[in-house]
Amino acid sequence: MKRNLNCPCGETIVGSDEDDLVEKTKAHLAANHPGHDYSRDEILFIAY
Known part of the structure; x- marks a missing residue:
């Protein structure tokens, strides 16, 4: 499970x-x- 970004x-x-x-x-x-909106998948892709 990823918890950090x-x-x-x-x-x-x-x-x-x-x-x-x-x-x-x-x-x-x-x-x-502002103006930078990312999907859940995009956020979790760069998280660790």
Whole structure:
């Protein structure tokens, strides 16, 4: 199960599970990178 993602901006996003990680990543993208929206599969592809 993937729970971590390093955003290219330098922020590390950590979730308690994959659903939480995707939710937190989407919130980070909306707040910090408007216009960059990725699917669950795309987020999990770059997560570890």
